[in-house]
Amino acid sequence: MVGIKDVARRAGVSPSTVSYALSGKRPISDETRRRVDAAARELGYRPPAAVPAPAGGRSRILALSAPLRPGVHPPEVMRSAVSVVTAARRHGHDVLLLTQEEGERSLRRVIRTTPVDGLILMDVGLEDPRLPLLRSLDRPAVLMGIPADPQGLTCVDLDFRAAGEACVEHLAALGHRTLALVGSPPEAYLRRTASAHRLVEGFTAAADRHGLGSCVHPAESAPGSAGRLAERLLRERPALTAVVVHNEPLLDPLLRAFRRLGARVPGDLSVVAVRPDEQAPAPCVPVTSVSLPAGEPGARAVDLLVDRLHGASAPEVVLLPPLLTVRAGSGPA
Structure with missing residues (x-):
């Protein structure tokens, strides 16, 4: 042995x-x-301390890894977690929530000490350090996010690249020629969070395709930073006529900061946001948006995981198409 x-x-x-x-x-x-x-x-080493599933059946417990790292917006995480719990209950499962920042270590500990049937992971990076562990497990896992190499995995998420493209296509059709993307916090880009990077890819690709001037500004989510950012955008980009925001906590403070600086929305600036759906607080201006369906990725992840628990095959990648809703916050350049 x-x-x-x-x-x-x-x-x-x-x-x-x-x-x-x-x-x-x-x-x-x-x-x-x-x-x-x-x-x-x-x-072929199997640690003796590992806790097996109950004899003759399953524990009916799923683990949800939702590490509360710097740059993560806790309300969005909790909305997604609630959707996972709700969907799991429909299938007769309970959910063990893991929020430690060191996601891989906490996963190892849970796998060795708790007879969970399967795992769901949030805040997925393009080269996520948890992936080698997932590929070696004897139980299924589903990622709410798409890494650079999804081979051998099961992943579901909003198509963030298409979301970035949809925002630019809408603004280009309105005649805008100079755009800015107010992106996720810098920490999200440093750890190569898949959603943040893919949205930037879609935004810049569509802007280049239309020959538009564009820039990307990773932004701290603290509301107090909105005034400085708004002033910087207007000072450094005098031709700027449209802003795409992928940073929910900063959206409303940024709109108010533009107003204080005399930039009317949409008269002087059009604003489009990639933001949570109607569950999130409404900003002071009803902006055009691509909604992040907080409930759908979590529910789909649970469905895919339960299918795999019952021996069914699952696609490597499930991309949810973006839906852009036009509101008063965007208009002709």
């Missing part, structure tokens, strides 16, 4: 390092963890 010492020997580390890497009880470098994971897979 393969033991922890065999894995340690193959990975070139101590047995205690193997234990910490597999349990997540202490921080271990990514390189060391990858070596330990690879050695465990090659040798």
Whole structure:
């Protein structure tokens, strides 16, 4: 029988390092963890402390990994979490919510100590460090987000690239020639959050296709930063006539800041937002928007996970099409 010492020997580390890497009880470098994971897979090592599912059946518990990291908007996370819980209850499952920032370590701990049937992951990065673990598991997982390489995974999310393109197409049709994107917080781009990067890709690709001037501004979500950002946009881009906002906490403060600076919406500036659906508070100006259907990705993720639990196949990627709703916040340039 393969033991922890065999894995340690193959990975070139101590047995205690193997234990910490597999349990997540202490921080271990990514390189060391990858070596330990690879050695465990090659040798077919199964940790004895792992808790199996109940004999003859399932636990009917799903784990939802929703790490509350810097740059994440907690109300949006909670709306999505509620949709997952609601859908899971329809299928007769409970949900274990995981919010620790060190998502991979908390996942390892839960997998080893709790007999969860499957996992759902939020805040997915393009090169998410949790992916190697998911690909090695003996239970299904669904991602609410699309990594750069979804092979062997099951993923569902709004088509953020198409959402960015839809915003630009709408503004280009209205005659706007100079656009700005007020994007997610800088932390989201630094950890390469898939939704933030894909929206920028769609925005810049559509702007280039139409020959429009465009710029992207990652933005802190603190309302107090809206005034400085609005002033900077108007000062540095005097030809600016339209702004796309992908930062829900900053939307209303930014609209009010433009108003204080004498820029009328939509008279001087058109504003289009990629924002949560009607569950979110309405801004002071009814802006044209691509809605983020908070309930749909969570419900679809649960449905896909339950299908996999019952042995059904699932597509690698499910993209929800964006729906742009025109309101008074956008008009001709």
